[in-house]
Amino acid sequence: MCNLFEEKVLFWKNMDRGTPSQDAIAEAYYDNELMPQIVSSFKEKDHKLVELLNQQIKYMILSVGTSYQPMVLSLSYFNPEKVLFLHTEESEKEIEKILRFIDLKSSDYQKSLVEKSNTLKIYNEIKRAYLEWGRPEGIVIDITGGTKAMSSAVAMAGSFIKANLVYVGNKNYLGWLKRPEPLSEFLEEIPSPYYVFKDI
Secondary structure, eight states: OOHHHHHHHHHHHTSOOSSHHHHHHHHHHIIIIIHHHHHHHHHHSOOOOGGGTTOOOOEEEEEOOSOOHHHHHHHHHHOOSEEEEEEOTTTTHHHHHHHHHSOOOGGGEEEEEOOTTOHHHHHHHHHHHHHHTTSOSOEEEEOSSSOHHHHHHHHHHHHHTTOEEEEEEESOEETTTTEEOTTOEEEEEEOOTHHHHTTO
């Protein structure tokens, strides 16, 4: 990490955040000055995704939460051809932020409105996309965003269609800023329970 970026991170951490307008300025600084370097560095990291290394990933499904950053990171890493965003009314606006960093044409992605706790709706939307895409292999599902119920439902449906499950974690979360330490993010693969339970 270059000294200039370290200076930008320090400046961002020390920005005033006492009012909504100050919060908005700090958010804009993060988006414009830090996020491009975070994305670039994330794409170059060795994330040790053993099961995914030899697969060509063309499809992604993401549960959209109220922070767009993790989804930008996983999308930038896999660079899929088709994407399904599962979002609530509250989180839909995050998709526009994602599209600032990820070059997706309108024909490359779908948005599906779901309710936070309506798991059947989530199952149906994943099934619909899966069938529409032709039951492909090499699907990645990112469960980082969304509520616990959403992430759980997405993971269960993903396991059923043999999708690869991932999430974006971090080594140091800055609670008072509600962001990870820049460049501490990593991509984690969730292995299939089949390897443990196949004997039963």
